[in-house]
Every structure is written in structure tokens, then in C-alpha cells.
Amino acid sequence: MDIQKAILPVAIAVALAQTAFADNSPSAVKGAQAIFDKLGNGQAHITKSFDGPPGSGLTGLAVSLGEGRNMVAYTTADGKYIIVGAVFGSDGNNYSLAAAQKYLPPPPPPPNVGKNFNDLSKTHTFLWGKASAKKEIWALEDPDCIFCNKFSNEIKPFVDSGEVKVHVIMAGFLKPDSLGKAAAILGAKDPAQAYEKDESDFNASEEEGGIKPDTSNQKAVDQVKANNEWMRSHGIGGTPYILYRNKEGKPSVMPGYPSDIKGLLDQVQGGSSPVPSSSSAK
DSSP, X not given: OOHHHHSOOOOEEEOOOOOSSOSSOHHHHHHHHHHHHHHHTTOOEEEEEEEOSTTSOOEEEEEEEETTEEXXXXXXXXSOOEEESOEEETTSOBHHHHHHXXXXXXXXXXXXXXXXXXXXXXXXXXXXXXXXXXXXXXXXXXXXXXXXXHHHHHHHHHHHTTSEEEEEEEOOXXXXXXXXXXXXXXXXXXXXXXXXXXXXXXXXXXXXXXXXOOOOOHHHHHHHHHHHHHHHHTTOOSSOEEEEEBTTSOEEEEESOOSOHHHHHHTBOSSOOOOOOOEEOO
């Protein structure tokens, strides 16, 4: 679940009258984390708490949603409610914006599609599909990403038919076991087969990939970490992230889940892309 979609952004006016509750309450932070855990299946983590607007009784929260994804939220003094969105005071100040500038890490630079495409040779991938397929795409995925799972299920018929081949770049950052699952896939004797197991056994209600985590293969672990770093350094904030050459041969990108797989494939160049060979997963 995308935590930012699960909680509707709201704007509230914060009265500056004194209350009996203290800001930045540890119990409030604990309660807020429990709500995030329930909504985001462990994806969202409070990295810092701070005093809310003066006299509001709110506790401010810096929240990490994964690689390069951060937000400011607020919780009530009892930790039973979370407020996401712009919080304005009666003085006209946007307290959320000021807090984001102070407490959140700087956002990653916007993705440079051409550079990201040219740097694909620095990723660790495996091939899913027939090598003879004329169309090819590169897909950055996390084994616990439900939208990656939807993408995988919907593109699979086109992969099986030989219309397209997919160079899968396994990252692992969404959940504590994501790195181990990604390493289990990259370190497998047949990574494509292990990948298909992760997707076919995916638990959608829990947003959990179907493969067991395995960190015993240090090379595979290091490759996943390198893919994570590639993702971060290239300003990519989430998965899936799909790269390809369009019909004119220009590097193109589809950030996020493509709702129209056939429409996406219709835009992909029919021949092989002149991209340097990506690193092998083995």
C-alpha cells in the first residue's frame, strides 16, 4: 500500500491557544508509528519527532517511506490520529513546509532519463523472457512491491509469447526482508525462475513477496545494495521504474505502475537497444 495514498492529505487551521498537552510526546510518537505500521505494512518509519506548532498539542513527525521518499506528518497528543498535509496556523504560517525544510533530508535530484538509461550497464540484472524478443525493457523492482507484482502479472503474457524481454533490476528497500528476498532472486541458480516464484506466490493482502529471504550469498547481497545505491543516486524514488527506447530510439521512462501494458509496449522500439550489456546477476 502507498501510505501517501492511504492517508488523505488535509489542510487544518491550528489555533494558537494554549492546551494542557505537551508537544513532542514519546507516547504520541509510539501511537503514530503503530498507525503507520498498520497502514503501510512496515513501509513507513518515523525518523524524528519535533514540537508541533506552538500551543497546538500536536507532535511533528519526519517520516521515511523508503528510498528518497519522505514526508512530514503530525499526530495528536494521544497518538490516535495522524494528520498528513499542509498545517497552517492562524498567523498564516505553513508549519508543514517549514518543518519539511528543517527536518527532512534534501530530495534526490530529478531523474535524468538519458543518463539513467546510459548507466544501466552499472546495474545487476537478469533476463526474464526470450533472448530473441525484439522489444526490450529494463524494470527496477522490489520483491515486496505490490505495484511491481501487478506489472509482472500483466506483462507476463507478452513475455511468454516472445514479444518482449525484461532486464529485471532487483532492489530491496521497501521492508526489512526486501533485501534478503532480492538477494535470494539474484543469487538463485535461475534468477528468472526465482523471480516468477516471488511474483506467483505474492501475498497481496500483506504486500509480501512469495520468495524466502536469503542473505547467505554475499555477492548477491552486495549486488542488491549496489542496485539500491544506483536507484538512490539516479533520483529514482520508487518502484516499478521502467526504462526503454521509444519508436524513435530515444531513451524513455515510465515511473510507477503502467496501467496500460499494451499501450506501453506499443511505444517500445522494435529492435534491440544499443545499450552496453548490463552486469550479470551471477
